[in-house]
Amino acid sequence: MIEPVSPVPADRLLIAAAQLNPVVGDVAGNAARIRAVRDEAKAQGADLVVFSELFLCGYPPEDLVLKPAFQQACRQAIEALAAESAEGPALLVGAPWVDNGRLHNAVLLLEAGRIAAVRYKVDLPNYGVFDEKRVFVPGPLPGPIPFKGVRLGVPVCEDIWGPD
Template sequence: MRNRSSQPAKRPKTVTRITKLRRFLFDLSEEFLDSPQPRRLPPPAAGGSRVPECGARPPMSGSKLRIALAQINTVVGDFGGNEKRILDALKRATQLGADLVAFPELTVTGYPPEDLLLRHSFVERSERLVRALAPQVKGVTAVVGFPERRNGKLYNAAAILCDGEVATTYQKIHLP
């Protein structure tokens, strides 16, 4: 592909990022497949916790990160049922040695919530549920999708739950 100046066109940065991500995921999957046993957290120090500090980086040489993809079947508006599904998936992933559990977008509310997002009470309830889930997340990090209202704007967000708290949230801003 050439541009008007007869020079080779530069590859867009997104293509380069995607290629790097694919290589990373391939390398990660190769390591995962080579691992006969799930990675376990180290035993607790005297009087301490075996759970690493949220956001702490383990040494990269020789360490592995086990990621669980929790493709759960949520129901739109069924907050109690969705909470149970989330907790069941977290329990199973933790038992299997996952370090990170990733849930789909809008997991808390079910997908697609459509016009229910126009109700402030619906969004507030989903935000309360995320805060209620956080204390139950121990020994693993979870990424849970939910709608979030911030500064009067509604976002499709993801909460990072770690060590019993909401460590941070991320708002999706580039929608197709």
């Protein structure tokens, strides 16, 4: 999954990209995949492991994300992964996230045993097989996430296509 890398100087950030196929609806199985890749990346010396959009629940989740029990399962999995992140590496995980009663397509930075940052997808597609506007609320235009002395821009999918 992760190619071995040469040692990285202390003034650099080593980021592992998790190129996996999550299973739609399999929160527990996808969380297990996150843990396995995290452990492999830790052995490689990674500072951060980046997962794809809505990796935790699989994409596209469609109506599954409207079910409160599914939303709760996703939240519990994120909270457990966050608690396990104390020893590193940090994780950047895509997941559905409810904030103030509003459901978002989110990316969460899990670092130092906590949820360190949350950013929401802004440009929700609504064409072809994509029906995100029906199930998600767009977030505000996100700012970068501070991480180990750098600022991480974390646009989600179509967010990177716009000028902002």
